[in-house]
Amino acid sequence: MIIAFIGWKQFADPEVSGSATGHDVLSSNSVAVLYTVNRKNPDEAVACVVRGRAQDGAEVGRREVLIPAGDEVQIGARTVVQTSRPAVIGEVFGCTTSVPSYLQAEE
Structure with a gap:
């Protein structure tokens, strides 16, 4: 039973x-x-880490982005990442529902 729960938790649809x-x-x-x-719950803000990578695969830039709460389950975004040297690709490193306090929208 424990192994089944761990497998379900590991491979189930993520929240975001x-x-x-x-x-x-x-x-x-x-x-x-x-x-x-x-995101499963569009009423929740999420944070994503977006990064640029160089030809050799090294990460050359990274940016955390706040995706505010809204009505849409799926949302498209565009983020500019500043890099320390030329990037050949941009990618999403990951997203989370644990939004750091410094990314919170101002009231």
Whole structure:
């Protein structure tokens, strides 16, 4: 029973997920990442980490992004990531419902 629960918890549909749908290298120090965020509960804000990677696979830029609560289960977004050297790809590292306090929207 415990093994079944662990398997279900590990492989069940996540509360939130993000996936890159495209990228555009803007300059030698920035890349725009296009991505889709899917969330089970659109009433909850989520945080995503978007990053740029160089030809050798190294992470050369990273940005945390707040996806505010809303009405849509699936939402498209575009984020520009500043990089320390040229990026060849932009991607979503991951998304979470645990939004850091510094990403909270101002009231």
